[in-house]
Amino acid sequence: MAADPFDINLRHLRALIAIDEHGSITAAADAVSLSQPALTQGLAKLERQFGYTFFERRSGGMVATAMGRIVVARALAAIEHLSAGAKGLSAVFLHPDRLMTMTQLRALLAVAEAGSFAGAANVTGLSQTAVHRAVGDLEQVIGATIVERRGRVVWLNAAGKRLARGTRLALAEISAAIVELAIDGGGGSEQISFGALPLSRPLLVPAAMAQMVRAEPRAAFKVLEGSWRELVEPLRDGVIDMIVGALRPYEIADLYQLPLVEDRLVVVAGSQHPLVGQENPSMEQLASYPWVVSPPSTPSREQWERVFKGASMPATPIECSSVMIIGRLLWETNFLTLLSPDQVALQIRSGLLAQIGQPLEGTKRTVGITTRRSWRPTATQRRFLDMLREAATQMRSEENQPGLRDSGWL
Numbered sequence: 001m002a003a004d005p006f007d008i009n010l011r012h013l014r015a016l017i018a019i020d021e022h023g024s025i026t027a028a029a030d031a032v033s034l035s036q037p038a039l040t041q042g043l044a045k046l047e048r049q050f051g052y053t054f055f056e057r058r059s060g061g062m063v064a065t066a067m068g069r070i071v072v073a074r075a076l077a078a079i080e081h082l083s084a085g086a087k088g089l090s091a092v093f094l095h096p097d098r099l100m101t102m103t104q105l106r107a108l109l110a111v112a113e114a115g116s117f118a119g120a121a122n123v124t125g126l127s128q129t130a131v132h133r134a135v136g137d138l139e140q141v142i143g144a145t146i147v148e149r150r151g152r153v154v155w156l157n158a159a160g161k162r163l164a165r166g167t168r169l170a171l172a173e174i175s176a177a178i179v180e181l182a183i184d185g186g187g188g189s190e191q192i193s194f195g196a197l198p199l200s201r202p203l204l205v206p207a208a209m210a211q212m213v214r215a216e217p218r219a220a221f222k223v224l225e226g227s228w229r230e231l232v233e234p235l236r237d238g239v240i241d242m243i244v245g246a247l248r249p250y251e252i253a254d255l256y257q258l259p260l261v262e263d264r265l266v267v268v269a270g271s272q273h274p275l276v277g278q279e280n281p282s283m284e285q286l287a288s289y290p291w292v293v294s295p296p297s298t299p300s301r302e303q304w305e306r307v308f309k310g311a312s313m314p315a316t317p318i319e320c321s322s323v324m325i326i327g328r329l330l331w332e333t334n335f336l337t338l339l340s341p342d343q344v345a346l347q348i349r350s351g352l353l354a355q356i357g358q359p360l361e362g363t364k365r366t367v368g369i370t371t372r373r374s375w376r377p378t379a380t381q382r383r384f385l386d387m388l389r390e391a392a393t394q395m396r397s398e399e400n401q402p403g404l405r406d407s408g409w410l
């Protein structure tokens with residue numbers, strides 16, 4: 001079984017696709033410009049690396065096995081991502097991606113991540129000379145510079161970043177094929193990588209993760225926390241496969257947004273605040289106290305601005321997105337802020353913070369899942385998506401709310 005997608009030969013993957021498409025070694029060899037012996041050897045190597053036979057030889061030609069269909073589908077997606085990343089970069093070749101090697105692409109990604117050839121050499125185990133040569137060969141294939149240099153520091157230019165993104169997405173598809181075959185064969189584990197925005201962290205994400213680890217002991221998680229701006233590029237690059245949290249209120253061409261549950265913000269203060277206990281404080285009362293607000297252009301800040309639109313704007317001496325910092329500030333001062341009830345449920349229950357009035361009209365936000373439109377989840381990833389939906393259904397259900405929100409943790 002291949003443990004590293006960089007061990008897979010791209011020409012062999014193209015040959016695999018050609019065999020499936022044409023149904024014969026002879027026709028496939030002509031299509032990919034390989035000799036029949038070379039193509040046969042390439043297929044045999046792929047089958048050894050993955051540990052499965054990909055085709056059955058029948059009277060009507062070569063027919064993909066169940067495992068072969070999995071790898072062919074992932075290989076097609078990988079080649080499409082790589083082709084899209086390389087499209088239009090070369091003034092020399094129409095399809096430069098067909099001339100690229102895994103060694104070259106591995107060097108490109110290593111340089112992008114390390115920021116130097118020395119660092120890339122340490123990451124890959126190659127010599128600095130080999131990394132230099134691989135990146136130089138890649139630039140020759142493209143016919144343009146993709147790496148900018150200033151002393152020992154290097155970085156990718158726009159063309160390099162585009163190619164790197166296509167490469168990462170292609171590698172994600174190959175990795176998914178490796179994982180799917182391992183799990184179907186009864187072994188291996190799979191890491192689910194996603195980003196968690198603030199609204200999903202208190203309840204939705206941990207509820208789904210807890211259910212997943214109980215149901216799928218082999219599942220593992222890599223969770224990145226951050227703002228939308230911090231997570232959207234890792235999503236596009238394939239570093240993570242989804243973002244769970246507040247959805248954007250507009251369509252995004254390359255991303256798909258799946259709504260799960262709606263959330264409304266509340267005014268939150270320290271338990272000692274003079275407005276605590278008032279059912280319906282006026283806008284004048286709310287504006288008479290200083291506020292902690294989220295940074296500009298964030299959904300929370302936009303909601304806050306809508307609340308005070310047409311009214312006297314209160315003082316906002318503090319911009320902060322950290323619920324932990326905000327909670328401590330509220331406890332020690334007479335500041336106010338807007339938060340989701342789930343984000344501060346534990347602090348409210350413990351008596352440190354208090355909700356002032358009812359959830360505010362016009363502050364409704366949709367919480368859900370954002371993925372790449374091109375993403376093809378594995379069976380394990382699909383199951384986690386189902387568990388996120390189930391957790392959201394429980395959150396919406398009045399009957400089940402006591403079991404989730406009043407469990408003593410939130």
